């Protein structure tokens with residue numbers, strides 16, 4: 606897919622105030638600092654489009670980016686960031702869950718996972734929550750440039766094994782690096798394919 610246009614449109618704290626189009630929305634989510642905003646910039650090839658930071662907790666709103674006037678990228682805050690305090694965390698969780706559980710236009714959750722880490726409880730629980738609510742998701746492993754081929758092969762194998770304890774079937778899985786551009790074609794082709802399916806249905 607060619608990205609002809611990618612522009613920031615609006616930020617919200619409430620899913621009800623998000624854009625009213627019926628275009629498909631792909632929401633990027635995952636633990637704070639996992640690389641959501643960086644990946645959005647890599648996919649769109651627009652460097653400063655989504656704000657990134659070395660410090661976790663940069664994105665605190667629901668951010669809509671219009672792509673090609675056809676679909677939306679939604680940048681969400683990271684979950685599980687402790688330094689904002691308990692009430693801050695609860696507020697963020699309400700914002701994230703409000704969007705994910707209520708937003709009709711939400712087409713697929715793009716769940717980002719740091720490729721260097723072993724399976725984390727918070728991510729596995731998040732997937733369970735998505736599954737229980739019938740929300741489609743894909744897994745995007747991030748920061749592939751930070752580990753060797755060999756380490757990645759071992760981590761990936763272990764992760765798949767862990768997923769198969771919970772799930773009969775694996776979701777679509779992508780290996781990415783925002784730094785190197787790894788996985789860009791694959792992720793965009795996936796989105797393109799889902800968008801095409803939706804067009805046929807409508």
Ligand code: GTP
Nearest residue numbers: 638639640641642643657658659662663664683783
């Ligand atoms: P929050 O908005 O705080 O939840 O974080 P985020 O998930 O949007 O992460 P962000 O894109 O801001 O990136 C966090 C840090 O990881 C930054 O310092 C990025 O430069 C770094 N980073 C993100 N993706 C990659 C990657 O693919 N490779 C490397 N080496 N660093 C990355």
Ligand code: MG
Nearest residue numbers: 641642663664
């Ligand atoms: Mg961010």
